[in-house]
Amino acid sequence: PPPANVGRAPGPPDGGWGWVVVFGAFVSIGFAYAFPKGLAIFFKEIQDFFGTSYSEIAWVSSIMLATTYGAGPISSILVNRYGSRPVVMFGGLLCGIGMVSAAFCTSILQLYICMGFVTGFGLALNLQPSVIIIGKYFLKRRPIANGLAMAGSPVMLCTLAPLNQFLFDNFGWRGSFLILGAILLNCCVAGALFRPIGAATASVKTQATEEGKDALKEEVTKDAVEMNSPTNIPMETKREEEGGKDCCEKINQYLDFSLFKHRGFLIYLIGNVLMFLGFFAPIVFLAPYAKHIGIDEYSAAFLLSILAIVDMIARPTTGIIANSKWVRPRIQYFFSFSIAFNGTCHLLCPLASGYTGLVIYSTFFGLAFGMVCAMLFETLMDLVGAARFTSAVGLVTIAECCTILLGPPIGGTLIDTFGDYKYMFIKCGAVMVLAGTFLFIMNYYNYRVLAKEEKERKAKEEDPKSVRTENEDRNNWNKETVGDGPELEPLREEREGLKKEVNGT
Amino acid sequence: FLTGFFHISEPLTAARTVNWQTRGSTSDHLTLGNNVSTSGPDLTTQNFKQATKENVSNVTFVEYEVLLPGECVSGTSIEKNITLDNATTIELSCRLDSKYSHLKSLQVAWKRGNETIRHIRKTENSWSIQLKILDNSKLGSYSCMLEGEEEISAKFHLQPKIKGKEKPVVSYEGDKAVLICKSFDYAPIAWTWYMTNGGEQIAINDSLVADKYVINRISASVTHLIIMKLTKEDDGVYWCEAAFELGKSKAKLTLKVLSLVVPLKPFLAVVAEVVILVTIVVLYEMYSKKKEKHAVEFWNLTSLSYREAEESNGLENSSARHRKI
Numbered sequence: 104p105p106p107a108n109v110g111r112a113p114g115p116p117d118g119g120w121g122w123v124v125v126f127g128a129f130v131s132i133g134f135a136y137a138f139p140k141g142l143a144i145f146f147k148e149i150q151d152f153f154g155t156s157y158s159e160i161a162w163v164s165s166i167m168l169a170t171t172y173g174a175g176p177i178s179s180i181l182v183n184r185y186g187s188r189p190v191v192m193f194g195g196l197l198c199g200i201g202m203v204s205a206a207f208c209t210s211i212l213q214l215y216i217c218m219g220f221v222t223g224f225g226l227a228l229n230l231q232p233s234v235i236i237i238g239k240y241f242l243k244r245r246p247i248a249n250g251l252a253m254a255g256s257p258v259m260l261c262t263l264a265p266l267n268q269f270l271f272d273n274f275g276w277r278g279s280f281l282i283l284g285a286i287l288l289n290c291c292v293a294g295a296l297f298r299p300i301g302a303a304t305a306s307v308k309t310q311a312t313e314e315g316k317d318a319l320k321e322e323v324t325k326d327a328v329e330m331n332s333p334t335n336i337p338m339e340t341k342r343e344e345e346g347g348k349d350c351c352e353k354i355n356q357y358l359d360f361s362l363f364k365h366r367g368f369l370i371y372l373i374g375n376v377l378m379f380l381g382f383f384a385p386i387v388f389l390a391p392y393a394k395h396i397g398i399d400e401y402s403a404a405f406l407l408s409i410l411a412i413v414d415m416i417a418r419p420t421t422g423i424i425a426n427s428k429w430v431r432p433r434i435q436y437f438f439s440f441s442i443a444f445n446g447t448c449h450l451l452c453p454l455a456s457g458y459t460g461l462v463i464y465s466t467f468f469g470l471a472f473g474m475v476c477a478m479l480f481e482t483l484m485d486l487v488g489a490a491r492f493t494s495a496v497g498l499v500t501i502a503e504c505c506t507i508l509l510g511p512p513i514g515g516t517l518i519d520t521f522g523d524y525k526y527m528f529i530k531c532g533a534v535m536v537l538a539g540t541f542l543f544i545m546n547y548y549n550y551r552v553l554a555k556e557e558k559e560r561k562a563k564e565e566d567p568k569s570v571r572t573e574n575e576d577r578n579n580w581n582k583e584t585v586g587d588g589p590e591l592e593p594l595r596e597e598r599e600g601l602k603k604e605v606n607g608t
Numbered sequence: 609f610l611t612g613f614f615h616i617s618e619p620l621t622a623a624r625t626v627n628w629q630t631r632g633s634t635s636d637h638l639t640l641g642n643n644v645s646t647s648g649p650d651l652t653t654q655n656f657k658q659a660t661k662e663n664v665s666n667v668t669f670v671e672y673e674v675l676l677p678g679e680c681v682s683g684t685s686i687e688k689n690i691t692l693d694n695a696t697t698i699e700l701s702c703r704l705d706s707k708y709s710h711l712k713s714l715q716v717a718w719k720r721g722n723e724t725i726r727h728i729r730k731t732e733n734s735w736s737i738q739l740k741i742l743d744n745s746k747l748g749s750y751s752c753m754l755e756g757e758e759e760i761s762a763k764f765h766l767q768p769k770i771k772g773k774e775k776p777v778v779s780y781e782g783d784k785a786v787l788i789c790k791s792f793d794y795a796p797i798a799w800t801w802y803m804t805n806g807g808e809q810i811a812i813n814d815s816l817v818a819d820k821y822v823i824n825r826i827s828a829s830v831t832h833l834i835i836m837k838l839t840k841e842d843d844g845v846y847w848c849e850a851a852f853e854l855g856k857s858k859a860k861l862t863l864k865v866l867s868l869v870v871p872l873k874p875f876l877a878v879v880a881e882v883v884i885l886v887t888i889v890v891l892y893e894m895y896s897k898k899k900e901k902h903a904v905e906f907w908n909l910t911s912l913s914y915r916e917a918e919e920s921n922g923l924e925n926s927s928a929r930h931r932k933i
Contacts, residue, residue, distance in 0.1 A: 151786050151832075152784075274870065275779055275780065275866070277783070278780070281871045281872070281875050285875045285876075285877075285878035285882070286878055288879060288882040289881075289882055289885075291882060295885075
């Protein structure tokens with residue numbers, strides 16, 4: 104078969120180098136999620152060293168987390184402009200610099216800056232592009248790829264926790280930070296693997312001339328136009344509709360704010376922001392809760408290990424399930440179900456008595472947690488399409504940032520007020536069940552509206568006046584259905600592809 | 609000879625008294641509660657719950673009892689270790705198993721070393737003495753002896769516990785180090801820090817060399833020793849000693865001072881690994897791009913007819929071709 108960059112819009116490879124990219128994303132995502140959690144080992148020592156209170160040290164972790172999520176839009180803009188690879192490599196470099204400089208800090212404020220901001224920003228530049236590039240390399244097998252890449256988080260956590268302990272015992276906290284800075288540079292290796300794909304194809308250029316775009320726009324959106332070449336048309340149509348407002352247009356090039364008119368995106372945003380309010384708190388408080396009901400420290404830590412191991416297995420498995428022909432077209436329902444399942448686990452947790460009960464809870468929690476995480480970005484990709492995903496993920500992460508940061512402190516306040524952990528579990532469970540139900544209902548509505556639009560579109564296709572090129576069809580369709588990403592396109596192709604697969608095998 | 613020994617010693621840990629009722633175990637040390645003591649020069653800790661506690665005037669009154677067993681095994685001695693941390697009036701009693709009730713006249717003697725102490729026969733088969741432990745001098749070993757076949761002794765040993773850190777504290781030359789000691793259960797009157805210098809323990813006085821050592825008492829039960837401007841000579845073992853009303857107890861800490869070169873080696877090793885891997889990836893990519901370029905040039909020649917065919921066939925076929933890639 105001819106190479107990808109010959110004369111027409113290439114489809115995503117769905118394999119080949121894509122699996123190497125998945126491995127790179129595995130490493131990158133793993134560091135981004137697991138690294139802040141793994142640092143907790145050092146906090147006691149640093150607290151004693153600088154003579155501060157525990158909450159001041161905990162701020163380091165919060166700042167890091169906030170920066171990782173809050174810098175999402177910046178990450179998206181950079182990826183839109185330069186592509187995934189340079190951003191990840193720069194992010195890895197930044198993380199390394201941050202941690203190395205943290206090793207030489209002499210005050211807690213310097214730690215906030217070096218560890219909190221710099222490293223957090225570097226991790227943000229790692230996380231977003233890794234997720235984005237999976238969408239560029241995969242379509243048919245995207246859920247599997249996402250599941251595998253997201254599995255990096257528990258694997259890295261299980262590796263980092265004992266490694267951090269070992270480093271700390273042998274080198275103290277300063278030496279450990281120095282070495283961890285070097286280890287974070289491995290993100291650069293992961294970034295080097297992110298070969299850019301589908302750049303500057305001929306059909307894109309013909310497209311541009313058809314639309315009458317200027318050369319600047321072409322260059323900027325070139326990277327965003329991977330496989331679905333007409334998907335930047337929504338942005339163009341926006342411009343035409345708005346009558347050429349240059350300022351908004353320029354911003355939209357870098358960060359697609361028109362997403363806020365996208366029905367699917369809004370549903371996802373509201374549902375997820377709600378969900379994150381109760382997502383992380385149970386993990387934070389699981390070990391303290393276990394100790395509270397009288398379990399010893401090591402068994403309590405073991406609960407978290409069980410959670411991590413089940414999580415590790417659950418993520419790729421969920422990816423495989425989500426990729427199957429029964430689930431893929433209705434993946435949003437599966438996602439809503441897993442959120443509600445997660446919430447139910449929390450609601451049932453107070454009923455767990457003794458260590459066995461908690462072990463069962465940890466297992467189910469690990470399973471539910473893995474399911475949700477594996478599909479977190481897959482569902483967003485499914486809703487907005489891979490090209491707009493770049494901006495979507497940035498906007499979503501900065502919105503989630505607030506609730507992620509609020510979740511554990513609210514849980515902590517509930518625990519302190521009532522002196523009982525069960526209210527925290529009830530709150531988390533209720534919030535997540537609510538989020539899951541909301542997503543389920545809204546996605547049902549969304550699917551129905553999309554099906555209707557598909558029908559209208561097919562009706563238009565019958566019209567002999569419309570130019571019979573694939574791109575023009577999509578163009579018209581997009582003009583009518585404002586803000587609708589081409590999610591039906593992959594679904595339709597997906598279904599046909601699956602039919603072919605089924606017939607073939 | 610049945611003997612019960614009560615050994616009351618220097619408090620090294622705060623005594624949380626545990627309800628112990630011995631059943632005449634024949635081990636050398638009877639342990640009650642959680643902690644096991646191994647006797648010896650090391651300071652060991654045991655916790656004992658109070659059997660009964662009454663406040664008599666200002667001094668707490670605690671009762672300890674040991675039960676002498678019926679089985680006569682030669683050379684058995686029952687030893688109980690009681691930890692006291694402050695002035696206490698205690699009552700030690702030896703109780704005989706009912707097996708002895710057949711003996712009409714029982715000779716029981718309470719002794720401390722060779723010195724006999726007057727005892728009270730509380731009941732038919734228990735004898736007790738009351739002791740006021742107000743200072744170090746009263747600590748020691750008390751035994752109750754029953755004239756008979758075997759000698760059983762009960763030793764009571766109290767040790768309040770303080771804790772340092774088992775793993776060594778690691779720090780770097782020119783940096784500072786913080787050594788922390790905590791006392792559980794009871795607050796010591798005073799803390800003292802020692803450093804070992806050639807086998808000797810020298811007290812650390814922070815006022816002498818102001819820039820070097822700072823001792824902070826963070827709370828009643830926690831003390832910090834901050835050593836600044838570390839050098840290689842500061843490497844070694846440190847002791848923190850807690851003084852209680854009735855004695856002292858010590859804990860050990862180790863300080864390791866490393867030079868900056870030590871973590872630098874692994875750091876450079878990992879950086880080298882990263883550079884090598886990135887180079888390999890980039891080289892491989894350049895190599896495979898060259899291969900692809902040759903293939904592209906070939907296909908470009910044949911692609912024109914390809915594209916025309918595609919456009920005329922329309923939507924369905926191109927989707928099919930999409931999938932094939």
